Amino acid sequence: MEDSKTNGCRTNYDDLDEKLGCLGQCVFCRIGSYEEGVKGVIFKDENVVIFEDHRPKGEKHLQVVPLRHIQNIFECKSQDLDLIKEMKETALKLLQEMGFKKKEVVLGFHRPPFNSVQHLHMHAVGNPYSDKMYLTFGTWMIKTDKAIKYLSEFGSVKKGALKATSRNKYTKHFGPKASKKKESALKVKTFSLFGEDSYI
Numbered sequence: 613m614e615d616s617k618t619n620g621c622r623t624n625y626d627d628l629d630e631k632l633g634c635l636g637q638c639v640f641c642r643i644g645s646y647e648e649g650v651k652g653v654i655f656k657d658e659n660v661v662i663f664e665d666h667r668p669k670g671e672k673h674l675q676v677v678p679l680r681h682i683q684n685i686f687e688c689k690s691q692d693l694d695l696i697k698e699m700k701e702t703a704l705k706l707l708q709e710m711g712f713k714k715k716e717v718v719l720g721f722h723r724p725p726f727n728s729v730q731h732l733h734m735h736a737v738g739n740p741y742s743d744k745m746y747l748t749f750g751t752w753m754i755k756t757d758k759a760i761k762y763l764s765e766f767g768s769v770k771k772g773a774l775k776a777t778s779r780n781k782y783t784k785h786f787g788p789k790a791s792k793k794k795e796s797a798l799k800v801k802t803f804s805l806f807g808e809d810s811y812i
Contacts, residue, residue, distance in 0.1 A: 640731035644679040655706060660699055662706065665735070670718075672710055672738040676703045682732040685721035685754055690767035693760065696734075700756045703736035712738040719756035723773070726752040 643653070644661045655662040658679070665673040676699045682688060688696065700719055707717050716739040722728070734756060754773060762772025 638681060638729075638731050640675075640677045640729055640733060641681055644677060655702065657702075659695060660702060662702065662736075668737075669735075670737040670739060672707060672712065674703060674706065674736040676734040676736055678732055683730050684724045684727050684732055685759055686724050686768075686770035686773075688732070688759065688763060688769045690763055693763040696756065696760055696763065699734050700760070703734065707736060707738050710738065720753040721756065721759060722752055723754050 640661075643663065644656075646653075652664040652666070653661060654664065654674070660676055660678050662674050662676050665675050667673075678695055678699065680695075682692065703719060704714060704717060708714065718737045719734060721732070721734055727733075735753075754769065758772075758776075759769050762769045762776075766772040766775065
């Protein structure tokens with residue numbers, strides 16, 4: 613169901629946050645609702661729209677955006693697994709058609725609160741990287757393969773990332789016999805500041 617007042621976004625949303633994202637406020641919802649003529653759009657189907665990033669971090673930098681409004685990667689649940697897989701496969705196919713090998717491609721999502729737009733989007737970047745790549749694609753990112761793994765195993769990217777942070781950081785700092793109190797204190801610090809994985 614579409615509504616002209618919501619720029620083509622559907623109106624039967626499951627929750628208020630999802631609906632608010634499409635009330636003319638979300639630039640990615642607006643891009644996805646346009647049938648044609650949007651500069652930089654190179655692909656669109658019934659689930660995703662793909663366009664070129666206006667500040668590329670590599671030779672080719674694509675934004676892969678679902679048409680359905682999801683706020684960020686931490687909002688993704690098990691029912692979104694097929695969507696994330698489709699985003700990955702479509703981006704890889706496009707970049708390979710452009711001449712990039714699979715090993716030359718970086719795919720990932722900014723982890724909240726470091727996402728600049730409150731609509732889920734996957735960065736798909738082909739080599740060579742610019743000098744700015746390190747700052748924006750270091751510990752602030754969750755690799756797409758990790759997101760898929762977390763959704764498959766835990767039904768939630770946020771839950772999976774938190775468990776991975778707990779497993780990796782606690783053992784390093786306190787050892788396997790760390791007290792629960794120390795682990796809890798470290799969980800907040802390491803997860804919020806550093807994240808659990810990095811491209812670099």
